[in-house]
Amino acid sequence: MGTIATLATADAASSGSSGLLILALPLLLLAWMFWSSSRRQRRMRDFVSSLAVGDDVVTSSDMYGTIRHLDAESAYIEIAEGMVIRFDRRAVATKQPESTISVADDTTITDTDQ
Numbered sequence: 001m002g003t004i005a006t007l008a009t010a011d012a013a014s015s016g017s018s019g020l021l022i023l024a025l026p027l028l029l030l031a032w033m034f035w036s037s038s039r040r041q042r043r044m045r046d047f048v049s050s051l052a053v054g055d056d057v058v059t060s061s062d063m064y065g066t067i068r069h070l071d072a073e074s075a076y077i078e079i080a081e082g083m084v085i086r087f088d089r090r091a092v093a094t095k096q097p098e099s100t101i102s103v104a105d106d107t108t109i110t111d112t113d114q
Contacts (some may be wrong), residue, residue, distance in 0.1 A: 048090060
């Protein structure tokens with residue numbers, strides 16, 4: 001009979017720890033989600049505040065251009081010579097890398113499939 005009491009006590013202890021685990025896992029998941037969300041928002045806020053006139057950028061809608069003017073909430077981006085479009089500063093997704101490949105003006109690109 002002593003072994004049955006020992007098994008019952010061990011079963012109750014494991015039941016208590018599994019109940020604690022079931023409660024703790026969702027709380028840990030929620031804490032991790034809030035932490036990662038706030039970290040992402042802080043990185044975005046730092047990126048938006050680091051934008052400067054003259055930066056080559058890509059917007060979230062894949063428009064490539066150069067920042068020509070910045071105010072508190074908007075970025076005016078030149079996407080073609082003489083064509084400036086106003087975007088929300090948060091719509092700027094990334095800065096273009098400094099090293100870009102340029103094609104010489106006298107180079108002719110033709111379609112060889114035809």
